[in-house]
């Protein structure tokens with residue numbers, strides 16, 4: 436290919452806009468995308484040809500390129516992908532998958548008026564939290580609960596509403612950073628609280644808190660160490676004893692749980708994780724996410740003592756951090772599934788995916804292997820693998836779940852030396868599919884963990900379009 440600029444005689448061969456618009460294909464494009472979008476895109480394409488490589492494509496080819504541009508522009512930016520990374524609650528891939536009941540509840544209220552802040556019994560103004568508060572209380576044992584934009588907002592609101600211009604006592608071992616920009620000391624400063632560090636990084640005792648709590652203390656906070664684990668010579672005070680100490684001093688004790696699970700995971704054969712109910716027995720307030728283990732929509736919940744929740748509800752920040760009717764609809768519908776715990780491992784997608792036995796996933800890998808191999812024939816070798824899934828979102832970071840999947844490696848004879856570049860190209864081609872497939876590159880293969888693959892037909896259909 437030459438890259439000389441289009442010379443004057445060739446320039447004359449570039450078709451006029453009117454001529455292109457008169458072609459039959461243009462009619463269909465104007466119908467689908469609108470005449471002004473078509474015109475603007477056509478001009479862009481012709482500008483490109485004028486300043487471009489020297490060759491002038493035919494009229495049909497120009498309109499085909501315009502159609503491709505319009506299709507690409509018309510595609511939604513936010514769209515579904517296949518998360519085969521092995522991380523079930525993947526923050527970058529949207530965390531929890533909502534149950535169809537939640538999707539239906541959202542659809543029902545999003546295009547119609549609803550009783551968001553309207554009490555249908557009395558006809559008076561209502562509270563938006565009323566739609567989920569009773570359910571949250573029933574499922575956690577809390578006296579009261581409110582919902583905000585996410586758990587980071589919940590923590591911020593608790594700190595600001597209960598301890599602005601006062602001290603918050605926190606164990607040095609829990610001054611953690613939880614993903615990206617959420618660092619406990621920074622959040623505390625922004626909430627207007629003074630951090631009172633207690634104990635040491637590896638060991639904090641009850642007496643450290645006894646010394647650290649004084650007349651200026653507004654709150655004692657504990658943070659569930661979501662995404663790390665300190666091993667060895669470590670100690671944290673007994674939760675019940677700390678709670679008793681706080682009660683004696685008249686200071687509320689809040690616990691940031693991160694992942695708020697409402698059921699005992701051990702009962703479903705999963706690694707144990709404290710439930711919100713168990714946590715609330717040993718503190719006054721908990722904060723947790725709606726879209727981690729709970730398996731609902733992005734939001735943050737503050738649950739616990741009624742007098743404290745009432746103070747938090749009155750904060751002007753609650754208004755700034757409040758959530759939309761769609762969030763309440765999705766959260767309420769998901770919480771209702773918890774009223775039927777016997778069916779939860781079927782009805783709640785997060786729990787369903789986490790509890791899939793390795794045998795079933797391995798059988799799926801065996802079933803899919805020939806179909807995937809046929810689609811990638813000559814371009815990749817496909818082998819079945821055993822792998823380990825992670826729960827994700829900081830929940831149970833050190834525990835993994837035995838899983839299975841497919842490894843896609845360079846084709847036989849391609850030589851192992853360039854596997855890194857080949858994997859990057861394959862991963863890019865998988866991301867470019869109609870429904871992108873996101874795997875994990877490890878060693879000399881792209882690995883697809885099938886724990887989270889439920890739509891096999893859609894997966895194979897998307898794979899049909901692979902260009903490698």
Ligand SMILES: *Cc1c(COP(=O)(O)O)cnc(C)c1O
Nearest residue numbers: 585586587661692693694724829
């Ligand atoms: C995840 C997490 C947060 C942040 O929650 P978001 O819902 O992502 O805002 C805060 N604290 C802990 C302990 C967490 O695990």
